[in-house]
Amino acid sequence: MYTVSSLKAELNERGWRLTPQRETILQIFQNLPKGQHLSAEDLHILLQEEGEAISLSTIYRNLKLMSRMGILRELELAEGHKHYEINQPSPYHHHHLICVRCNKTIEFKNDSILKMGAKTAQKEGYHLLDCQLTIHAICPSCQRSLLPV
Amino acid sequence: MYTVSSLKAELNERGWRLTPQRETILQIFQNLPKGQHLSAEDLHILLQEEGEAISLSTIYRNLKLMSRMGILRELELAEGHKHYEINQPSPYHHHHLICVRCNKTIEFKNDSILKMGAKTAQKEGYHLLDCQLTIHAICPSCQRSLLPV
DNA sequence: TACTTATTGAGAATAATCATTAAGAAGCCG
DNA sequence: CGGCTTCTTAATGATTATTCTCAATAAGTA
Numbered sequence: 001m002y003t004v005s006s007l008k009a010e011l012n013e014r015g016w017r018l019t020p021q022r023e024t025i026l027q028i029f030q031n032l033p034k035g036q037h038l039s040a041e042d043l044h045i046l047l048q049e050e051g052e053a054i055s056l057s058t059i060y061r062n063l064k065l066m067s068r069m070g071i072l073r074e075l076e077l078a079e080g081h082k083h084y085e086i087n088q089p090s091p092y093h094h095h096h097l098i099c100v101r102c103n104k105t106i107e108f109k110n111d112s113i114l115k116m117g118a119k120t121a122q123k124e125g126y127h128l129l130d131c132q133l134t135i136h137a138i139c140p141s142c143q144r145s146l147l148p149v
Numbered sequence: 150m151y152t153v154s155s156l157k158a159e160l161n162e163r164g165w166r167l168t169p170q171r172e173t174i175l176q177i178f179q180n181l182p183k184g185q186h187l188s189a190e191d192l193h194i195l196l197q198e199e200g201e202a203i204s205l206s207t208i209y210r211n212l213k214l215m216s217r218m219g220i221l222r223e224l225e226l227a228e229g230h231k232h233y234e235i236n237q238p239s240p241y242h243h244h245h246l247i248c249v250r251c252n253k254t255i256e257f258k259n260d261s262i263l264k265m266g267a268k269t270a271q272k273e274g275y276h277l278l279d280c281q282l283t284i285h286a287i288c289p290s291c292q293r294s295l296l297p298v
Numbered sequence: 299t300a301c302t303t304a305t306t307g308a309g310a311a312t313a314a315t316c317a318t319t320a321a322g323a324a325g326c327c328g
Numbered sequence: 329c330g331g332c333t334t335c336t337t338a339a340t341g342a343t344t345a346t347t348c349t350c351a352a353t354a355a356g357t358a
Contacts, residue, residue: 206343
């Protein structure tokens with residue numbers, strides 16, 4: 001599991017710094033119930049409720065930074081705003097199937113996708129950070145509702 | 150001088166449309182006293198005062214669009230926000246010298262800069278939209294004030 | 299302990315989303 | 329031919345999301 005000290009090491013390696021805010025954000029995501037993900041706004045409110053308020057600027061900055069570092073995954077579940085979740089290694093690595101009508105989201109696993117992503121990145125000399133298959137579709141329940149597309 | 154009908158022609162050529170809002174924005178810039186330039190917010194307020202209110206979204210969208218079309222020039226006079234002015238052809242084409250302390254701005258001309266820009270763009274097969282030399286400096290008056298840098 | 303400079307927070311500037319409106323193209327007809 | 333109606337889809341406005349700027353702070357290093 002990704003620890004605060006490995007975060008610090010990775011940051012320092014690039015001349016960046018471990019701040020209390022970054023530590024807090026990492027911990028929030030690590031303690032999040034499985035399958036949950038947060039938007040910037042969600043995280044902002046959650047932190048306020050816990051009395052650990054962090055400014056929205058800092059939240060946006062660090063969500064982006066930690067995604068680029070491969071610590072978080074940036075999910076495009078619904079249109080209009082992004083969600084984030086912790087990026088876990090192989091046995092927990094998963095993908096998303098989203099109903100574009102009701103936004104119901106299902107996580108599923110498929111090792112061959114990750115393998116293919118890893119292989120492709122390697123072949124091109126890229127350093128893999130994350131590899132996610134996102135499927136937008138219409139769930140059975142919404143299909144039955146017969147609403148027009 | 151750039152006319153409404155040439156704007157319409159250029160827009161339509163790309164499958165875009167001439168709207169009353171775009172026409173209004175063009176006219177505002179054409180009637181602006183020489184050497185004046187507006188920020189998005191300036192333009193928004195100016196239009197409200199004239200009773201021709203256009204939404205901020207539309208203003209931002211069109212300032213960017215018209216800059217990319219080469220109709221307006223996007224100026225970075227002071228940090229933090231952009232200013233726009235009409236983009237005029239050769240005899241009126243000019244550059245800017247800005248005091249980074251007091252923001253006093255001087256326009257100056259230099260045909261060889263435009264020629265060089267045109268030549269460079271052409272050599273690379275680029276289509277020239279605008280070519281501006283922006284000089285940030287400290288004006289004599291601010292130098293005399295002896296404030297620390 | 300001092301020093302450099304990345305980071306934060308607050309606020310302003312800019313971009314993106316989505317439902318609604320309307321520009322321009324195409325087809326009709328007198 | 330021109331005016332009128334229909335149709336497609338770009339553009340608008342309102343709102344929300346995100347980025348940027350700057351002065352003040354503090355992490356890591358010497």
